[in-house]
Amino acid sequence: MNLSGKEAETPHQSGSEENNVHDVAIIGSGPAGYTAAVYTARANLKPVVFASSVAAGGDLMTTTEVENYPGFIEGIQGPELMANMQQQAERFGADIRYEDVESVNLTGDLKKIVLQDGTVHHAKTVIISTGSEYRKLGLDDESRLSGHGVSWCATCDGFFFKEKPIAVVGGGDSALEEALFLTNFASNVTIIHRRDTLRASEIMQDRALNHPKITFVWDSAVVGIEGENKTEALQVENLKSGLSQRLEVDGLFVAIGSDPRTDLVKGQLDLTAEGTIAVQGRSSKTNLPGVFAAGDVIDPTYRQAITAAGSGCVAAIDAQHYLESL
Ligand code: NAP
Numbered sequence: 090m091n092l093s094g095k096e097a098e099t100p101h102q103s104g105s106e107e108n109n110v111h112d113v114a115i116i117g118s119g120p121a122g123y124t125a126a127v128y129t130a131r132a133n134l135k136p137v138v139f140a141s142s143v144a145a146g147g148d149l150m151t152t153t154e155v156e157n158y159p160g161f162i163e164g165i166q167g168p169e170l171m172a173n174m175q176q177q178a179e180r181f182g183a184d185i186r187y188e189d190v191e192s193v194n195l196t197g198d199l200k201k202i203v204l205q206d207g208t209v210h211h212a213k214t215v216i217i218s219t220g221s222e223y224r225k226l227g228l229d230d231e232s233r234l235s236g237h238g239v240s241w242c243a244t245c246d247g248f249f250f251k252e253k254p255i256a257v258v259g260g261g262d263s264a265l266e267e268a269l270f271l272t273n274f275a276s277n278v279t280i281i282h283r284r285d286t287l288r289a290s291e292i293m294q295d296r297a298l299n300h301p302k303i304t305f306v307w308d309s310a311v312v313g314i315e316g317e318n319k320t321e322a323l324q325v326e327n328l329k330s331g332l333s334q335r336l337e338v339d340g341l342f343v344a345i346g347s348d349p350r351t352d353l354v355k356g357q358l359d360l361t362a363e364g365t366i367a368v369q370g371r372s373s374k375t376n377l378p379g380v381f382a383a384g385d386v387i388d389p390t391y392r393q394a395i396t397a398a399g400s401g402c403v404a405a406i407d408a409q410h411y412l413e414s415l
Pocket of ligand 1: 288
């Protein structure tokens, strides 16, 4: 598998702007970006994908087994799924570059994309599929034990914690939804929240507060995660009293919100109140002609690999129709 992909870079694009005019440029390489690449490549539009130098493949690169992506009876490892999508796009001629986009100018008929090394590309259509980023606690051991007990997705990973104790961090709808879902597997679920009131909706609060498998640790923060190769316990500190406790768990689900990655397009594309890129109805059309958006960057609600892939397909078809109309 070659997702770091350095050796896959093709040298044929110099810094020359004339060489770098594309029908379709796709920024981002999660399920939305790669699906858009498969569809536009099959439509013979020779898409270029700016896949990022370090985060190619998106969030699924940090998960282990994916069991809810249709078509894989026994499940598939997240990185393998993304490698398959990458190779599928390349099979039809997508040009995948493991490079980072520094800035874009999305106005006008020909959009301008400047890479971090200064190379300039132009494209008639741009598909923004930069995804979203789960907020992290910021602990040293959080990344180390990611995929080894620390997770950001109960739907993806809850199944692995049958009859095990689990903790969830957060006090919003996501945290309570994750906790309630995890009660299907866990022996018990402890919700650790930094305040003593919940941000989540009343109905979710009622369900969680009255659930026999859920207990709350209020006014508290996770300050340490123990475990050599897998999560074994948490150090939890009460933010009011300063007292610490050790909580033995097999899983820690971090559900403290996520932020769509829109830095690149802020000020050019309209955003929603939730911070996602605004699109027209069920389409991928943004406020600028020829600019489309897909995946988690437009989705404050579902945020699943399969919904992102479907959204990438929509963007590809919208881009194709736009090019036909020119
Ligand atoms: P959210 O509403 O922003 O809640 C994030 C939670 O994490 C808050 O309780 C916050 O604490 C806590 N938090 C933030 N940063 C933290 C940190 N560094 N350390 C510890 N705790 C931290 O995010 P969300 O729950 O993902 O929801 C996002 C949006 O989607 C919301 O509008 C929500 O209603 C919606 N949503 C709806 C549903 C549903 O209807 N079923 C399900 C999921 C999400 P504070 O409360 O102290 O700020």
